[in-house]
Amino acid sequence: MSRRTIILAGLAAAAVAVFAARGPLLERLTVRQIDRTLTRVDSRPLEDGALHVILCGTAAALPDPERAGPCTAIIAGGQFWLVDIGPGAWRNLDVWNLPVGKLSGVLLTHFHSDHIGDLGEAITQSWIAGRKTPLDVYGPQGIDDIVDGFQCAYSHDAQYRVAHHGEAYMPSAGSRALAHALPTPEGDAAVPVFERNGLRVSAFRVDHAPVDFAFGYRIEYRGRVVVISGDTVKSSAVIHNAQNADLLLHEALASHMTERAGARARAIGLERVGKMAGDVRGYHTTPVQAAEVAAAAQVKSLVLTHIFPPLPNALARHLFLAGTADAYGGPLQLGYDGLRIDLPAVEAHSS
Ligand SMILES: [Zn+2]
Ligand SMILES: [Zn+2]
Known part of the structure; x- marks a missing residue:
């Protein structure tokens, strides 16, 4: 046989072997993929003794193809909390x-x-994923309206699922949420929200008028402190409550960019857009002001979130951060969906 014939015969034999093995091979690959999917959840952050912060949404109200609505996950001491849960x-x-x-x-x-x-x-999908008891939802006065409204809207879904899978697998208690209205803090002081297994959360009032009430949150765990500003103008309450924090997550709206967009909108006849671009400036903090807050509070790091306007490219990101490094000398980062910050404990576990 010629060399060419030998090669062709070898290729044909290999093809026959692959064809014959296709069934078992596909089966093994499918089983492996299913196992991977079923065991994909990583529960280690719950129990490793550190305070974990994960940005699950960093946009503001305008749709942004790269960012979900505001959301920060806090994982520590066997607990998993979300601060805000925006669309997406x-x-x-x-x-x-x-x-x-x-x-x-x-x-x-x-x-x-x-x-x-x-x-x-959040209520429904965490129930589907295995939560069995009602979900605690904290917030300012009015929280009952929010929780009741969502529960009403999802009540049919809950009935379908219990009927379909059975109460033993989908206990109806897990489909529910409990609203907890927090007292309104006075001045810059914070009010305690809860302390569980070493994780301590307190709330302070910020200025997002005409929104009444708007809160920021201070989170402490094993010597680490994280402060979330919420939506606010430059706030003395954030400065007061973020003193020496390891991490300040601060909202930021670049008014120098939105003003330009607003003026342009008016120039081309989009009066309504121009008006709204002007209005939003009045109840948010600019990136430079957020940096000033970080400096005044002497925080160890600053991450900007609730990013407005959307930043589609490097030039926009550069413009957004202009002047911030002059206002705050510490590490400053533009937040993004998926940013994770792990803060190992600095003091012994007390509980
Ligand atoms: Zn907002
Ligand atoms: Zn807001």
């Missing part, structure tokens, strides 16, 4: 393989739609 944020949490069936509760800063849009998904 739940899908982020689920596809990142976080232990969503262990969701402990949600802390809402205020009730603008970009902060609450996925609350129904």
Whole structure:
């Protein structure tokens, strides 16, 4: 046989062997993929003794193809909390393989739609993932309306699922949420929200008028401190409560960019857009002001979130951050969906 004939015969034999093995091979690959999917959830952050912060949504109210609505996950001491749950944020949490069936509760800063849009998904999907008891949802006065409304909207879904899978597998208690209205803090002082297994959360009032009430949250665990500003103008309450914090997550709206867009909108006849671009400036903090807050509070790091306007390219990101490094000398980062910050304990576990 010629060399060519030998090669062709070898290729044909290999093809026959692959064809014959196709069934078992496909079966093995399929089983492996199923196993991977079923065991994908990573529960280690719950128990490793550190305080974990994961940004599950970093946009503001305008749709942004790269960012979900505002959402910050806090995982520590066997607990998994969300601060705000904006549109699209739940899908982020689920596809990142976080232990969503262990969701402990949600802390809402205020009730603008970009902060609450996925609350129904958080309640329902964490129940589907295994949560068996009602979900705690904390927030300012008015929280009962929010929780009742979502529960009403999802009540038919809950009935279908219990009827379909049975109470033993989908206990109806897990489909529910419990609203906890927090007292309104006085001045810059904080009010305690809860302390569980070493994780301590307190709320302070910020200025997002005409929104009443709007809160920021301070989170402490084993010597680490994280502060979330919520939506606010430059706030003395954030400065007061973030003193020496390891991490300040601060909202940021680049008014130098939105003003230009607003003026342009008016110039081309989009009066309504121009008016709204001007209005939003009045109840948010600019990136430079957020940096000033970080400097005044002497925080160890600053991450900007609730990014407005959307930043489609490097030039826009550069413009957004202009001047921030002059205002704050510490590490400053533009937040993005998926940013994870792990803060190992600095003091012994007390409980
Ligand atoms: Zn907002
Ligand atoms: Zn808001």
